[in-house]
Amino acid sequence: MNKEAIDAVLEEILSKEKPGEGNERIKEISNRLLKDLFHAIAELDITAEEVWKACDWITEVGKKNEIGLVAAGTGLEHFLDEKMDWEDAQAGIELKTPRTIEGPLYVAGSPESLSYAELENEPNQGDESLYMQGEVLDEEGNPIEGALVEVWHCNKLGLYSYFDSSQSDYNLRRAIRTAADGKYQFKSFLPVGYSCPPEGPTDRLMKALGRHGSRPAHIHFFITAPGYRKLTTQINIEGDPLTYDDFAFATKKDLVPPVKHLSLEEAKALGKDEAFASIDFNFHMVKENEAIAPGENNRTRASITA
Ligand code: MBD
Numbered sequence: 001m002n003k004e005a006i007d008a009v010l011e012e013i014l015s016k017e018k019p020g021e022g023n024e025r026i027k028e029i030s031n032r033l034l035k036d037l038f039h040a041i042a043e044l045d046i047t048a049e050e051v052w053k054a055c056d057w058i059t060e061v062g063k064k065n066e067i068g069l070v071a072a073g074t075g076l077e078h079f080l081d082e083k084m085d086w087e088d089a090q091a092g093i094e095l096k097t098p099r100t101i102e103g104p105l106y107v108a109g110s111p112e113s114l115s116y117a118e119l120e121n122e123p124n125q126g127d128e129s130l131y132m133q134g135e136v137l138d139e140e141g142n143p144i145e146g147a148l149v150e151v152w153h154c155n156k157l158g159l160y161s162y163f164d165s166s167q168s169d170y171n172l173r174r175a176i177r178t179a180a181d182g183k184y185q186f187k188s189f190l191p192v193g194y195s196c197p198p199e200g201p202t203d204r205l206m207k208a209l210g211r212h213g214s215r216p217a218h219i220h221f222f223i224t225a226p227g228y229r230k231l232t233t234q235i236n237i238e239g240d241p242l243t244y245d246d247f248a249f250a251t252k253k254d255l256v257p258p259v260k261h262l263s264l265e266e267a268k269a270l271g272k273d274e275a276f277a278s279i280d281f282n283f284h285m286v287k288e289n290e291a292i293a294p295g296e297n298n299r300t301r302a303s304i305t306a
C-alpha cells in the first residue's frame, strides 16, 4: 500500500473530527500514533491475523494488570527517565542522585516513623540483617528536615506485599521522616531479584524478543520534601549477576552502592548483637523549578484503603 493510499484512509478517518470539539491534545497524539501505526502495518505488511493476535495480547495485559510490567520491560518507562535527564541537562541540572524508574509495585500509605524504621512486619528469621542509612541533602549539601523517604522491596521469594496476598499489609514498605539532621536509617534484609509472572503476557513478549523478564535485587525509593522535586529512584544490591542485565533498564552506576558485611565482632563493637550488612547512601534533592519536568507523574498507584 503506497503513501497516497494510506493518507487517503487517514484523511477519511480524521475528517470526522469536528474542529473546536473534543480535546486538542488527545486529537494530536491519537492522530499521530494512528498514522505511525498505519504506516508500520503497510511497510511491514502486518497481516490481519497478526493485528488481532496483538489485540488479544493487549486484552490479556489489561486483564492481568501487567501494563506497568510491559512499560518497564519494553523500556518505555526508562525512556521517560532518559527524556527527563536530557531536559535536566538542557536546563543545566545534573542529578547527583540519579533518578530511575518507579516500576508497577508501589503501594501508597505505608506506615510512617521518624528517622528510623524496621521494614519487616515480623522479625527476621535468621537471614543476615541489612542496615541502610544516610542523609537527605539539598543542592548545597545541607540536611533537609521533614523529608519523607518511602522505601519498598520484595521478600526472599522476589514477591512484593499487597501484590502477593500471602504477606501482611505494608510488609517491606515504610515511610521515614527526617529530623533536623536529615538522617534516615532502616533495618531489613538484602532482597533478591524479581521475575515477571511466568508465561504471562509480559514474560511471553520478552521471550518472543529473545530476552528474559528478570530484574537484579534492588530497593525502591520515593524521596519527597516541601519545595523540592520528588525523586524516584532505586539502589541495586551489589554483586547480583543481573545488575547490568535488568529487563527494566533501571540500573545506573551511581545507584550500586557498596555493601559492607560486618562480622559479629565488628557488629558488637558498634553495639549490635548480630553480624549484619550495611549500605550507606545519601539522597541529593533538587529544588522545584518551572523549567524542568515535575517529579510527580500522577500515575495510578495501588492503595490499601482505596
Ligand atoms: C519490579 O520489582 C520492578 O521494580 C519493576 C520496575 C518491574 C517489575 C518488578
Ligand code: FE
Residues within 6 Å of the ligand: 103, 105, 194, 218, 220
Ligand atoms: Fe521492584
